[in-house]
Amino acid sequence: MAQDADDAVDCGMTVGLYGRLRPYPWTGGEGGADDGGEELRERLVNLALSRAEAYDWYAPAGLRMRGGRSAHPVPDRWFLCDQGGADWTVGEDETGPARELLWMRADLPRRIASARLPLLPMTRTASDALHRAGDFRLAALRAHLPLHVTAGEADGDWEDMRDWFSLAAPAPTVTVRCAVAVSGEETTPPAWRSGGTAAEVGAVWQTLLGEAVTVAPGAPPATSAAGGGVRYRPYLEPARPVAAYRCRVREWTADAAVWLLETAGEALRRTGHRVPVELTAALA
Structure with missing residues (x-):
């Protein structure tokens, strides 16, 4: 049976939190993947989903029938389609690259014309779960x-x-490196050439952020996985870095990182970029 156009969704909005987690002793996850780590990873995902349900921020499973005709995600903003986590174990001196600790991917109903993507609720639920489980x-x-x-x-x-x-x-203030990548093999993919330059995007972004943040354009990394002592996983294949910025912010929290990326996305939209992008905000 063909899917109704009103019921169509775009699967692929992904949010990933990178860093280090030292689980609390009573969670049973201090031993890593070989000694309780896998169980704690599953628990973290479940904690994040439970948090989302508590906030009524997404539909955990199933669809709601409206008028007996068609099914739609509940609520309208996002519908989880995949999730996971990586090995967060670190040495006693906390050396080694920061890892992707928890990630979530969502379906977005095409029939919903929303100016904002659900970056904040997806990040907040994942961050809440990680803070609940450890340092x-x-x-x-x-x-x-x-x-x-x-x-x-x-x-x-x-x-x-x-x-x-x-x-x-x-x-x-603290320094945060922000990067933009789009899909493409060329040095400057057509998807990026269709909108404003990195400098134009940065100027609009600065206006959205106001005086609490300063934005300075920089050279993009050679690859989307480069820099910052972080072991990144690409969310676009292939991902081509097209712009980078050095931001001075007053605080570094998950909420502040969301603010940077959301407003960066809005600046891209306002300068004519309407394609899927991979955005990264990393503590310098």
Whole structure:
């Protein structure tokens, strides 16, 4: 039976939290993958999903019938389609690259014309689960954002977020490296050439962020997996880095990382980029 166009979804919006986790002794996960680590990884995923259910932020399973005609995800914003986690074990001196600790991938109903992708709820539920299970240190947030499925404006939301983060102490500041990648083999893929330049994107992004953050364009890394002592997993295949920025922010938290990536996505949209992108914010 053919799928109704109103029921179609785009699977592939992915959010991944990278860093180090030292599990609390009572969770039974301090031994790593060979001694309880696998069980704790599954528990972390379940914790994240339970948190999402508690917030009523996604449909854990099944579809809701409306008027007996068609089925739609509940609620309308996102519908989990995959999730997982990596080996978070670290040495006693916490050496080695930071890893992708927890990731979630979501379906997005095409019939929903929303100006914002569910980056915040997906990140928050994963971050809550990691903090609940142990001492979690965030090193980077990476997201695959399908900008082509967004529509409309969210000016009020960007103003509210700018007001919220401007209340952080003005000093000291921290440096965050942000990178943009798109799918393509060429040095400058056509998908990137169809919109504004890195400098134009950065200027719009700076306006969205306000005085709480300074944005300076930089040279993109050679590959989407490079830099920062983080072992990245590509969310786009193939992924070609096209822009990079050095940001000075007043705080480094999962929420602040979400703010950087969400506004970066909005800056890309406003400068004509309406293709799936891979965005990364990493603590320098």
